[in-house]
Amino acid sequence: MAVESREGELHLASLHALFASELPVGLAVLDEELRYRHINTMLAEANGVSVQQHLGRTVREVLPAAAASLEPLLQEVLNTGQALRDFEVAAEVPSLPGELSEWLASYLPIADGAGRVVGVLVQALNRSLERRAERIKLESDQQLRRVLDSLFMFVGVLTPDGVLLEANRAPLEAGGVTLEQVRGLYVWDTPWWSADAANQEWLRGAVARAAQGETLRRDVVVRMAGDTRMEIDFMIAPLRDDSGRITHLIPSGIDISARRASEAALQTSEDRFRRVFEGATVGMGLVDQRGVIQLANESMAQLFGYARAELVGMEVHQLVPQRQREQHVSHLKQYMREPALRYMAKRQELYALRRDGSEFAVEIGLNPLPESAGQQVLATISDVTERRAAQAQIERALVEKTVLLNEVHHRVKNNLQVITSLLNLQGRNAEPAVQQALRDSQSRVRSMALMHQMLFERGDLSALELGPYLQRLCGLLRSTYLGESNSIALLVDVPEQGLRIDPQRAIPCGLLVTELVTNAFKHAFPGGRTGRVHVSLQRLAGERALLEVHDDGIGLPPEQTPGQGRSLGLQLLPLLAEQCRATLEIERAAGTRARLFVDMEGTAP
CATH class of the missing domain: 3.30.450.20 (PAS domain)
Known part of the structure; x- marks a missing residue:
C-alpha cells in the first residue's frame, strides 16, 4: 500500500491518523536535522528499535550502520524538494545485524505553509524481513505437518460444513488413499465412511452439531485399505478463532481394535x-x-x-x-x-x-x-x-x-498414552505458558506409562530394572524437550542390570528424574547457551544406590529450595524422594547437582 501526497503540501498534523492506523508499510517523519519526529510501529519493528527509542534521535544515532547509505538520499530530498519514489536500497539495521537488508522506499518532501521544505516523509518496506517471515511460516507449516504425520492418531481439518481440507498420514495410509483423492470431499463421502449409510447419516448430523459448538464422540466402524474394517474411537470438535467464531472442525480417531480385543x-x-x-x-x-x-x-x-x-x-x-x-x-x-x-x-x-x-x-x-x-x-x-x-x-x-494384573498394566499404559495425546491436542492452540505446562504434564504421564509398559513387556510384575528404565525415560525427555537441537547434550550412564526397584517406587523415582532433567533443560541454559546434562546410576555399599542428575548450567538460584516456592516441580521433589525411600541432596557449585540416595533393601535381587 502506498501513501499518496502532493509534494510540498503535506502538513505534519494530517499524519497522526496515518501513524495510528495499522498500515502494512513503514512510515516515519524526519525534520530538517534528520531527527525522527513520528514513526509507526511497523517501521520501528522493522528497524529493530522501539518507537520511543526513535523519537528525537537522528538517523545516524538510531541506524549507525545504515546512515552512510540513507543520509545522502534524505539530504537530497531536503535540498531539492524533489521526491524519491519506489527505489531500492540495501542497509544494515538492528533487526538483522551483520547482514544487509533489502528495502523498498520512497522519500517525500514535507513543506510548511510558505512552501519551504521542513522535513521528509519516509515510506519503507523491509523485504528481507518479509522473506524471512515467509520462510519461517513455511518451515513452521512443514514442521506442523511432520508433527501431525508422526501421530498414530487419525487427525483431520474440515470446513464448518464438513468439507475435508487436511488429514495426517495415519488415516491416509490406513485407508489406502492420498490426500489429493479425498481433499475437497464432504467427509461422509470419503472412502472411510462410504461402507455404512447409517454412519454417514450420523456424521452429517455430527458435523452440523459441531458447527454449532458441540463436541461429539462415538465408537464407529470405518472402511480401510483392502475393504477391511477398523473400529475407532471417533471425535469431532469445533475450532474457534480468537474472537470465538468457529472457523474449522477437527475430526480425530484412535484405533480401538486392540482395546476391544x-x-x-x-x-x-x-x-x-x-x-x-x-x-x-x-x-x-x-x-x-x-x-x-x-x-x-x-x-x-x-x-x-x-x-x-x-x-x-x-x-x-x-x-x-x-x-x-x-x-x-x-x-x-x-x-x-x-x-x-x-x-x-x-x-x-x-x-x-x-x-x-x-x-x-x-x-x-x-x-x-x-x-x-x-x-x-x-x-x-x-x-x-x-x-x-x-x-x-x-x-x-x-x-x-497374574493375567489380570498384566492386563491392568497394559490397559493403564494405553490409557496414559491416550491422556498424553489429548494433552498434545489440547496444547496445540493454547497460550505458550499453557503449552509449557501441558508439555510438562505430558512428560510426567509418559514417565508413569513407561513403567507400566516395561512391566508388561518383560512379563515380571514384581520389580523393574532401574537402569534400562532411566535409559528409556531420558530418551523420551530428549525427544520431547530437545528434538533435533544440539545445544544441550543429555548423557546417560546407567547399568543394564543389577539394580531392581519395585513398581510402587519406580513411578516416584521416574517422576523425580523427569522433574530434575526438565528443570535443567528449561532453566540451566538461558539465552540459547550450550551445555550438558548428565544422568548416572551406581550401586553403593550395602543395599543402597546413588542416582545423580548434574548439569553445567547457571545453577539453581539461592532463593529456590526444593519443597518451597511456586514451581510445581520443586514442590514435588521432597515428596517424590520420600515416596521412593530416598534421600535427596542438592549442590549448587559448577551448575546444579542433585544426588538421590536410594534404599534398595527389600527389592528382589
Missing part, C-alpha cells in the same frame, strides 16, 4: 475365573471387609454342610470354633487394614466348624480384590487332607491374578 480377553478371563470358582473342588468364598460372606461355591457349602444360599450373608466367624473366634476376629481386622495375598494358617493349624458342630482342620488362602466395590477377599478353604489339591487350586488362582 483386550476387553474380550478380559471378559474371557473373568468367565474362566467364574467357571473355576464354580467348579473348584475346594471351598471358595468371597468375603467383604465386614467379614460377611458374599459368595460361596458348592464345594464350600458341602465342606461346611450348609446350602449355598445359607452361607451367603453369614459372618465368616460363625464357621470358626468358639475357642478361636475372638482371635480370628482380630486377625481379620488386622488383615483388612493391610490386605495382601497370604496364608493365615502358615504357621499354625486352624479349625473350622461344620453345621453339625463337628470340627476339622483347614488351611485358608486369602486373595484380596482391591478393584471390586469396597475391599473384598477371596478365601480358599480346604481340608488339610486335601492339601495337595488345594495347593494346585491356589496356584491356578495366582496364574489368573
